[in-house]
Amino acid sequence: MTHLYAPVTMDDRDAPGTEGMPRAATAIAVVAWGTAVLAVVLSVVARPPLDEGLWFLLVDVTVACVYGTVAAVILSRRRHPVPWLLALAAVGGGLAALGFGYRALAAARPGLPPLEALGALQGLAWVPGTLALFLVVPWLVRDHPLGRAVWGVVAGSALITLFLLAQVMVAEWAFSALVAAIVVLGLVTAGAVEVRHRRGPVAERNGLGWLALGTAVLALSFLPLALPWGLVAIPVWFTPVLHLASQAVYPAAVLVAVLRGRMWGLQLAVSRTVLAGLMTVALTTTYVVVTWLVTLVVPGAGFGQLVGAAVVAVAVQPARIALERRVHRLVHGAAATPEHVVRRLGSHLSVEGSADSLLNGLAADVGTAMRLESVTLRTPGVDHVLWGMPSGAPTVVPLRHRGEEVGTMEVTLPGGESLGATGERTLADLGNVVATAVAVTRAAREVEDARQRLARARLEERRVIRREIHDGLGPSLAGLRLGLRGARNLLDTDPAAAAELLGTLQDELDQRVDDVRTLSHSLLPPVLDELGLGAALEELAARHAEDGLTVRLHLDHGEVADPMLAAAAYGIVGEALVNVSRHSGASECTVRTDSSSGSLVVTVSDPGRGIGADARAGVGSRAMRERAEEQGGRLDIRSAPGAGTVVEAVLPVGVPSRA
Incomplete structure (x- = not known):
């Protein structure tokens, strides 16, 4: 079962100078209840006639017990005139009841001393x-x-x-x-x-x-x-x-x-469970008293009286059951029937809408169903959802989904209330539904983030292709077209010059073909699909060696079966080598791969000038980080001016990608 806990704050402690008087409160409760019980005992022994005196006895006993309890509850925590006045009413009611009881007993047993002062309390003490x-x-x-x-x-x-x-x-x-x-x-x-x-x-x-x-x-x-x-x-x-x-x-x-x-x-704070229990006991007591009074009123004795009491019991019982349900709903709110609340919360999951509207609706439903003061949902990396306005220390419910804590739900109750055992169980049950909703919204956000990252990656690739075509291949093809036109013009007048020009154009065309091949390889080389990551990295190192960058390979990654994982690793190494070639000033670097830890760890290090303190992350760095995150991994770039740069990517093996 989910465990609830309430942080202790200064609000839970007594304010200085306003401490209660627990001993005095206990004495008041004992005196009030003691005199009331003693008065009832004396009256039962005396058996006075059924007249208005018994009505007032019932009033005085009730006043003693009820106000003695309320006064003791408040006075035990705070000094204030109100609990003292309630205590005065309670003790006065008890003494008045005691005066009636003793006077009735003295009337029934003339041998007892009259004790006029005690009997006078009946008319004065209250x-x-x-x-x-x-x-x-x-x-x-x-x-x-x-x-x-x-x-x-x-x-x-x-x-x-x-x-x-x-x-x-x-x-x-x-x-x-x-x-x-x-x-x-x-x-x-x-x-x-x-x-x-x-x-x-x-x-x-x-x-x-x-x-x-x-x-x-x-x-x-x-x-x-x-x-x-x-x-x-x-x-x-x-x-x-x-x-x-x-x-x-x-x-x-x-x-x-x-x-x-x-x-x-x-x-x-008074427990809701205790309050509901007390109200139920009061209803049950009323039910018993009504049945007993009817047995006194119904004429006859024996079987006839029993039948009358049974008829009343059958008539009153449905009302008592209905009132008990009403009491529990009044105390616990709609959460008195948790299945209805869970069904209502579950309906939110099937309604179309944003993740924020889903969580807002769930928080409002939990708050209104359980008659709470506020509900706050907190999930990592997301702004919290708030319903109501908290005014005290919250009760915190950890939200767990499939064994993982996906957030917390903090609730506060109106002043003077505590959840009690029933409320805690209900809140834990509702927390399971809310945890599922939080997990769903988190997954939805992750899907949306992955979709945006994929869109950015596609856009960046298109920009790269457009730049290569517009700035490289396009002008080259235009130049080739002009060259071919000039060669055709020279064919009739100067065949030798035309032949020389065609040779130059042939070399230019071969270079452009190589550029197109390089561009296609940088996007996704065929060797990666055909021979795997190791062969693709060897080919990548060979191409950079042609440009003057020596790449030392230390490959120990075994077989990478996931093509998405292999493509991500290749893309990270490719971007890192481009950065080394363009920015480090180094003529060599090292590429290492290792899968002994259960994850594919790719490291690219160079002894170059490092990254300056004022340098800003470029498109390449963002692309490497996004590739790692799409695989559920992470990217770490460590550098110091003059001490080179290390790019390390940790890519979990066997974890579905988020792209």
């Missing part, structure tokens, strides 16, 4: 934290100074203090007015959060819509307490049910806003 959730916390969930919004924090704090005093002093005359003010300020707070969601800094908008909704629901849950008693008949479960409904969005909204926006320098 007040400051719960009210702070929708009157103060939403103003503080930001990554920039409060500014004029500080009045919201001040007003919320003042209302919380007054309400708590009214509770302690049992000031019923001020109770309804305070609750009405709390509801109004809560709705104003929700509106302010929604305005920030629509018009605030883009980096801070994540989660604010759900935070506004949770704040509004919490504020409206207090509405029955603000109405005059008996004015409107509101069910007793209205307030606790709205409290519970707010828990479905409010804590998650705070986490999303803080983690996704990387507020306060917090780089904590």
Whole structure:
């Protein structure tokens, strides 16, 4: 399986001065969960009547567990007022639940001490934290100074203090007015959060819509307490049910806003696999609770009750399965069904288009399918492909095709998320498809480069032929034509002069025939096809010897079966000898061939003046290099002024050419 790794950067470390308080976070979680569990145990033992008290017990236990966890998660990494206020709500909810549980147990077992102070916690402990959730916390969930919004924090704090005093002093005359003010300020707070969601800094908008909704629901849950008693008949479960409904969005909204926006320098990431698992557990728990409640409501007992529960289970099960699929798609995106994503990526390979458009389309599909922040494809020698804009350290996926690493894919996730095991497996599977596409695009580019090199080589050969014909053979033939015309004019008046002129023209014609033969040999000598590379090099050395350049041959290459490889080696030696003859000033040089290393190594060395520091590569040097690269090899030219030049070509044997 492809291994993923994420480079460690400074962004992954805590910023100086903002370290968390892990011990305090652990203590808060233990106290909140401990009091909640103890309250549930006491209530189960006491078996209180099914009334509104049990609804509020459920609310307090939920608040303790949920906000205790969220507060501990944030406070363990960063010091900030928000996690402390969430902790206040969690501990207050736990103590209120504990107060209810003990009061219920004391009522069921009169022998227990009354502990009025513990029982009073049921009505007081929840007040400051719960009210702070929708009157103060939403103003503080930001990554920039409060500014004029500080009045919201001040007003919320003042209302919380007054309400708590009214509770302690049992000031019923001020109770309804305070609750009405709390509801109004809560709705104003929700509106302010929604305005920030629509018009605030883009980096801070994540989660604010759900935070506004949770704040509004919490504020409206207090509405029955603000109405005059008996004015409107509101069910007793209205307030606790709205409290519970707010828990479905409010804590998650705070986490999303803080983690996704990387507020306060917090780089904590929650695994997508863990998130999907938690949501699935919540759905399953809801399914079980609904089934259990139906067994309580359905009349009768025994078989009839069992049948009713079975009917509900059958009716609810499809909805639960559909919701589970929805959860996985919500968390993992389209990658929750990898076969669909792979099919979509594979379709790009069959669509005509450029290599760049193919890679751009693949990067966009991977990013949108897996709900990523950015995707970057990096391949050697090619500009990288970027989709999205990375803001954190990337997760790097090596792209391998047939055992060869053809590049890397770097992905970043939105703030507060990590891939998890499922995401890593999916990304590795998609990486295999992307690797194939990268290999295809690289092969396409190599074919295009080879086509361009071949076109340049053909053009250069045509230029050579044109130059030889236009500058050499053409003028010579024109001169021969004029000479023949002059000889014909002399035949009647001076036969001896005509004969002498014809002899001269014969010599000139023989020279031109030799030039044409030399030109044809330089392009591709027949002896190369008939007798092989060794014989062709011997003939080439003999022709240069006629021009005064002594070529010493040391041939140890065995048999070269590939005609393209032999032609490339011959062409490189030919170009190198031309350079020696024209530029080195040497009267001798050495040509060596060797195939003992598994590659055909061709070396041409001379003791001439070498290549000057200001010399520029000419057509011959480029032609030699292109011939070597077309065979999958390389060319190395080593020279120093006054120390001669060495041209070495290494041509792999048995490797298909790229021309």
